[in-house]
Amino acid sequence: MLSITTNTKLDIILPDTNKALKEVIKNATPKELEALSSAKDLKSVLNSLLKQSAQSSASDKTLLQLLKQNPTLKNLGNVSSTIKDLLTSIKSDKKPLPIQKVLKGFLVDIKNLNEKDVKAKLANSGVFLESRLKNAQNPQLELKNTLIKLQALVDKSSVYEVKSLTKHIQTLLDTPILKNATNQALLQPQTDNKQLLAFLSRGVLKILQTLESNIKEADAKLVDPKLAGAKKTDILFSKEISSEITKLNSLDAPLKLQTQQNVKEIIANDLKSLLLQTREEVVKSNSPNQTEILKNIDKLALQIDYYQLVSHLSNSSSLYLPFSWQELKDGQIELKKDIDDKFYCDISLNLINYGELNLKLVLYDENQLNIKILSDNAKLKELIKENIPSLRSALISSNITPREIRIQDATKKTPTSVYEATTQSINIGFEIKA
Template sequence: MQVLNNSLLNILLPNDNKALKDVLKQADTNTLEQMINNKSANVNEVIKNLFEQLKNGKSNNSNIENILKNSNVFKELGSFNKNISNLLTNLEQNSSNPKLENFKGIIENLFKDIKDLDATNLKEQISKTGIFLESKIAQNGNLQNSKLLDTLLNQIQNLIKNIDSPQTKVINQLLTDLQNPNLKANEQLVNLKSLLTNLQTLSNSLSSNETQTLNNLTNQLQNLIKDSSLIESKIQNNIPISTTKEQLNTQTKELLNQIRNEFIQNPNLSNSKNLISQMDDLIKTNDLFKQNSNFLEPKTVLNAIANSTELKSLSTTNQNISNLVLNLKNIVENISTLETKALNLQNITDPKNTLLQNITETLSNLKTELSNIKGVDTTNLNQLISKLDNLQSLFSKIEVQNNPILQNLQTLSQGTFLSNFANNLNSLLLNLKESLTQSQDNPQNLNLQNDLQKNITKVENIIRDVITNPNILKNDFSMTNDMKSVLLQLTQELANKSDPNSQEIMKQVERLLTQIDLHQLNSLNSNSNYVYIPFFWEMLEDGSINMKKSDEEKFYCQINLTLKDNGKLDLMLALYDNNKIEINMYAQREHFKDKLKENIPKLRQALNSVDLIPISIKLYDLKEVQEDKKTQKTNIYSNTNLNDDLDLGLNIRV
């Protein structure tokens, strides 16, 4: 493995890894040779070979993943947490050596007791695992050089490069100043605050007064929907709240009246008449938190049709129907994509019209196929399909009453949190966003304004972090604050010692370094942050955490645990829309499943207490779904990027 050229890295590669050779003697070398098409002399050679394949594209990622998961060479290395415990025990037995005793204290500081786990020290502990050592050295622990700030400043620079105004000249100068490595910490904070003010001013100048006011009010409505959904979730999970439903109802209707007045005063705004009518209906509604199952969005109806028991049964014997069902499911996904674009003020007129035509054709073909079916009652399906005849809008609700297919869909969604408040207002919000885009003289300005707002939020977060922790602006990188660095220094200390105890410690250290290399290789291969569990936990036999961020601002986390007495527990978590979370748990032991099931309500409350909305928490039998789950774990992260928010990306050149 070759890392970035830096004088601090001269200890990164030990000359001879004896522990690796010992491990390899116990491994299934024949299988390994078949996997990598090369006779490897030791584990270090295996790792180099895999890095080389990854670098040159000689093997695809799935092949390398298969080798990493199934090779006995790597399995024989054991649990990182157990190996750390064994190392600490041996260091304690050599307490007569002050230098080794010092290393014991440093390593213990890099692991915390699981009882002290919280959000802050979790991120801190993950950053110290050694998986990100080369990246941290490249950044030198300095915010000016960090990937996060550099990326943000470059994004802002690209956004404003075609805007000719005095404001952009000021912003460009601030961007240049912020990239100056000699800038003092207090000066940088002042410049960040000035950048924030100027970006906000520039953003406000990009739209006319009438659309700017409407845009601000629509954003308020969007935030109110998010806040109310959280409150609705807390009420459902018996969490005390400071704001009542009645207060939110009143607040929402007041806001709707303000938006309504904007449309009355500006009748030329797109879709004005329909939007005023939609707002009138909502203002007259007594309780915006009450479920209204008689009026549904087309996407919901299409989803119900595609997942109906009738079509599932018919799809097994009729290929045409099977193809049409697949097309319906793709349509539902495409509607969700257009919703995201509409909320981001992107013009969706052309793709929306194409999709409406696709819906009409697909449902017409489905009707034809159903008319030829004998011996199966398709009355409910045909009634539901007829509700979508001549569909003109993807986002306006349609009236549907007492259809068993919809009732079946509600049964299937039991256990999944659905916000009635959001469902009642989502259609209006989407139509408002679309109206804003269509009413803008220069639609590109709205896109630009939206992108600027995202970057403004990021600048606000950095300023908040700097105020909370001023040391973030200082060069405080320490070679004793990273597991890989400390272990490498320990090998230097042991290099010239020949006594049996020192040799045994050397083997343990090199085994741990190999495991860190493997985590780095896994991270690079899967384009994720793949780390061991950096905590002392008596129940833990083995464990790992794998984190990713997708292009759609969705975050994924896979946690694999092997627990004493409780067996394996695999967790899949997805976080999206800032605070919505879904959790799938796969438990191996029946008694542990019962315990988990019993505590799911407490988990929901705990998530609510940190302002997360648990959309769904599902528990599965690990033995029953083991084969399918392997595929799920691989596919859930497809087409995603490294988690930039953690800013712990590897920076290794192989």
């Protein structure tokens, strides 16, 4: 059973729940621990970290440095390789685990990677699990707040059927479920009253039918001319009403109103939560491949913990992007933004056949892009040069104007470009490992 807590900082900063922190503390020298806290015992060190962390103290920077220099964490490898290893160990087991399908879907070939996939994978990477659980809303509380807003709106309507919804909404708000709805219910397993949920669902459907039918009738001009004229002024046709209708459509069934529905959806799709649940299943099983599966699960969990901790300590979002690319040995993407709404991207790749490849990109004026490509491999630079026209065409077709594309040696000193000239004003953004 996955435990849920609203204290995300505690989850990320305690060694019992964050294996990356545990590894750093284990390998830290007495002098390094002293830099984190004047106290010598672990409890006091952690207390010091918790108290000072919110203020972005020197201890955060010290711990972040220790984290990035830790030999165990530096040699963890990339997440994509770990996912492949885990899949291999699961496949060789006689009884396939449910997580196998999730892992396959998570690891996409780079040729098939699209914007929708990237967003979904970043959201469900496991790095945001605790914060997503903390911010999860009780759907019953969502319904309550939506009905309160809607009640105030429909009461202003001059359309009788719409205005009469005020009393109907109040009846729903007076039910024990909505009266007592809070987010604290998410922390405690409880049984929802199925009859009351069905009653609320029918009530929501009645509201939706009334609002939508009146809007449709007015649009079709099948009602009194006075009502048709009200389309320009009546609250029924406002953006506010439209917004509340959208919310109600996501809360119109008993299943959608179950207390822990939102939490269940998060847990069902989040990689870290699935790893925790799978680990419990494997520990209880008699699988002959148990040791290998657990080793790979623990390694992947440690990698996710690492990104969570780096994000916490650097006040940014450090992420990984899992995809399959045979040429890639290792890679990292770092995104930043400056005060003038310019966006910077450093891409550092270690390619199996071509060595290191670095790209520096700056996006400004909404769609203007400068690209600098750095490599010492002559064959790779020639290959990139041959494909520059295709790159330009692809960017232009995406409404991005490539203002400058340069290919340079990585080891030679190059003239100052727009990128270097403005780096002093860059704010920390987020980092992605590939």
